[in-house]
Amino acid sequence: MKRTTTAPPVGEVPTAFGISTAPDGVPVAPMLSMFDPMFIGIDEFGQAVTLDLVFHNILVGGEPGGGKSGLLNTITAYAAMADNTRLVLFDGKLVELGPWMDIADEFVGPDLEHALSVLRRLQVVINNRYAWLRAQRRRKLDRQDRMSVILVVLDELALYSATYGTKDQREEFDRLLRDVVARGRACGVPVVAATQRPSVDIIPTSLRDLFGYRAAFRCTTINSSDIVLGRDWASQGYSASDIDPENRGMAYLLAETGVPRRIKAAYLNDAEIYQIADYMAWIRRTNTTALSGTAA
Amino acid sequence: MPKFSGRGNRRGFSRSGGTVTVLETRVHRSSARNARVAFILTTIVIALLTMTIASDYMNPVLALLLAAGLGPIVGALVWVVVRIWPVLRVLWWWTPEITSALALVYGWLWFADATDLVVRLIVVAALGGSFAIPPVRRRVWAVVLCLFVRHRLRVCFAQFIIANQSGTLPFILMARPTPVGERVWIYLRPGLDLTYLQASAEKIAVACSAAQTVIERVNPSNAAFLRVDIKRREVLTATVKPGLTDLVGADGTPIDDTTAVIAPSALDLPDVADPAVKAAKPATTRTVPPARPAPGPVFQPTSVTSADGEDVSDLIDF
Ligand SMILES: Nc1ncnc2c1ncn2[C@@H]1O[C@H](COP(=O)(O)OP(=O)(O)OP(=O)(O)O)[C@@H](O)[C@H]1O
Numbered sequence: 001m002k003r004t005t006t007a008p009p010v011g012e013v014p015t016a017f018g019i020s021t022a023p024d025g026v027p028v029a030p031m032l033s034m035f036d037p038m039f040i041g042i043d044e045f046g047q048a049v050t051l052d053l054v055f056h057n058i059l060v061g062g063e064p065g066g067g068k069s070g071l072l073n074t075i076t077a078y079a080a081m082a083d084n085t086r087l088v089l090f091d092g093k094l095v096e097l098g099p100w101m102d103i104a105d106e107f108v109g110p111d112l113e114h115a116l117s118v119l120r121r122l123q124v125v126i127n128n129r130y131a132w133l134r135a136q137r138r139r140k141l142d143r144q145d146r147m148s149v150i151l152v153v154l155d156e157l158a159l160y161s162a163t164y165g166t167k168d169q170r171e172e173f174d175r176l177l178r179d180v181v182a183r184g185r186a187c188g189v190p191v192v193a194a195t196q197r198p199s200v201d202i203i204p205t206s207l208r209d210l211f212g213y214r215a216a217f218r219c220t221t222i223n224s225s226d227i228v229l230g231r232d233w234a235s236q237g238y239s240a241s242d243i244d245p246e247n248r249g250m251a252y253l254l255a256e257t258g259v260p261r262r263i264k265a266a267y268l269n270d271a272e273i274y275q276i277a278d279y280m281a282w283i284r285r286t287n288t289t290a291l292s293g294t295a296a
Numbered sequence: 297m298p299k300f301s302g303r304g305n306r307r308g309f310s311r312s313g314g315t316v317t318v319l320e321t322r323v324h325r326s327s328a329r330n331a332r333v334a335f336i337l338t339t340i341v342i343a344l345l346t347m348t349i350a351s352d353y354m355n356p357v358l359a360l361l362l363a364a365g366l367g368p369i370v371g372a373l374v375w376v377v378v379r380i381w382p383v384l385r386v387l388w389w390w391t392p393e394i395t396s397a398l399a400l401v402y403g404w405l406w407f408a409d410a411t412d413l414v415v416r417l418i419v420v421a422a423l424g425g426s427f428a429i430p431p432v433r434r435r436v437w438a439v440v441l442c443l444f445v446r447h448r449l450r451v452c453f454a455q456f457i458i459a460n461q462s463g464t465l466p467f468i469l470m471a472r473p474t475p476v477g478e479r480v481w482i483y484l485r486p487g488l489d490l491t492y493l494q495a496s497a498e499k500i501a502v503a504c505s506a507a508q509t510v511i512e513r514v515n516p517s518n519a520a521f522l523r524v525d526i527k528r529r530e531v532l533t534a535t536v537k538p539g540l541t542d543l544v545g546a547d548g549t550p551i552d553d554t555t556a557v558i559a560p561s562a563l564d565l566p567d568v569a570d571p572a573v574k575a576a577k578p579a580t581t582r583t584v585p586p587a588r589p590a591p592g593p594v595f596q597p598t599s600v601t602s603a604d605g606e607d608v609s610d611l612i613d614f
């Protein structure tokens with residue numbers, strides 16, 4: 001029996017930021033910020049679960065149909081509406097993140113060479129940002145810098161790291177991604193990656209372990225759940241294989257609390273995704289200064 | 297005091313040698329002893345203070361008499377408070393109920409004084425009718441459950457906490473409804489800890505007639521401050537909306553301003569020629585990455601260019 005709730009404890013949810021449409025039909029961007037906690041769902045007590053994504057990378061795993069792309073779309077939608085945020089999307093399936101194609105700064109389809117070139121550019125941006133930070137005598141980007149946040153979202157990571165292209169290309173992909181994940185965090189380039197089972201044959205352990213946050217949607221085995229969450233959590237009673245297969249969108253989230261939490265991810269259906277994507281695309285066309293990038 | 301002296305207690309102890317009796321005996325004795333100690337201490341301190349201060353203003357003999365009178369009076373007051381402390385505690389536990397009952401009665405009396413019968417009937421009907429509205433009923437019921445749960449928790453703690461000498465129970469702070477049930481904050485006294493309570497989570501669930509309870513720390517810097525979540529319902533099966541669409545509005549985008557994607561052809565197997573498997577690419581206003589060539593080891597590397605077409609390969613260090 002399914003019930004529908006709309007982000008229940010609204011007080012703690014970013015709906016506090018109102019949006020007003022200017023009188024002559026010029027759209028006004030909602031003033032969300034990636035530096036604010038991002039609402040991504042509710043916990044088992046019905047309380048809002050938020051993520052501080054700008055300084056963390058998150059790895060999402062789980063069996064096909066578990067709800068990974070749903071969570072990725074919720075995150076992407078928030079980022080799309082956030083002020084001064086750029087989207088770099090990798091989606092081998094084209095349809096999962098496809099709605100955001102118009103507003104993404106880069107959209108990589110099933111093309112490993114394109115993926116590599118985008119990652120190389122990101123690497124340069126990261127290098128430059130750290131050089132800039134050093135010049136500022138600082139170690140970390142913050143809100144006051146007015147520098148854009150570049151959110152990197154990868155759906156079906158396995159397609160790039162284990163399926164497409166030649167072995168050399170895949171290795172280079174792993175190498176580049178590892179660098180972006182390792183160094184991007186502190187300079188405003190967070191990475192959100194989803195794959196069904198992030199085992200060694202799909203992505204190297206050294207890459208997997210760099211993701212600080214984990215979300216495990218339903219897994220078929222206890223072992224898979226442990227691989228996603230990162231250590232033998234199943235023996236302590238946190239196993240994503242317990243999740244009811246019918247209850248899509250439920251996950252174990254390992255984030256700030258240090259212990260996996262049972263959550264239900266917030267979900268946008270296709271119509272809602274396009275409603276947001278169209279609106280944000282319209283804003284970007286109508287008001288080209290909406291995203292005044294100051295990226296180095 | 298003599299009523300609680302050693303003899304009576306020992307008899308009670310020997311008559312029914314259960315653990316509960318032992319605890320009660322101990323509690324009574326400590327309460328009596330506490331009251332006595334409080335009486336003596338207060339008497340001495342008040343007497344000394346009175347004498348010191350009063351001797352500045354009057355004859356020392358008079359001051360001594362005053363002190364001898366005042367000390368025992370204040371001491372007796374303190375003795376009474378300590379002695380009836382269990383009653384005061386019960387009053388404190390029932391404060392919300394007592395206050396609301398008094399407010400209801402006096403409010404009604406005042407209201408009956410101020411208005412006539414018709415108005416009273418209308419108001420009562422309106423109040424009664426509002427209970428027919430499910431959200432109102434649910435709210436009221438949630439608050440009632442919060443009150444209920446605080447009492448159940450207290451009873452339940454009294455049942456299983458015999459950990460510390462004097463049998464002090466956790467201090468039950470406020471309770472609040474949550475989407476799954478109730479959340480109660482408690483403050484532990486010395487002798488208790490989180491793991492001890494967590495081991496009894498099932499017992500607490502039983503006492504509150506709930507499905508499950510989860511006990512967690514609230515404040516990382518204070519181990520005594522805990523949160524008891526009482527779960528009666530499951531929320532994780534609901535569909536959650538991120539509330540982002542509210543920010544754009546249903547008719548936010550002019551329809552002619554949306555991007556049209558030209559649907560590709562060749563959607564069925566016979567439409568696709570054998571060797572050159574060309575996935576038809578959707579045409580959008582943006583440049584779309586070239587379709588993947590036929591699967592195979594050979595992959596055409598393209599030059600490293602940015603979206604604006606400028607060559608950035610010299611910026612890359614390998
Ligand atoms: N949070 C959610 N709440 C309710 N339903 C959801 C949620 N997430 C996903 N679903 C349902 O589950 C279906 C599959 O979800 P999704 O496409 O996100 O799975 P996936 O894990 O990405 O699968 P795959 O590995 O095949 O890409 C969705 O079409 C949707 O109907």
Ligand SMILES: [Mg+2]
Nearest residue numbers: 068069096155
């Ligand atoms: Mg998916």
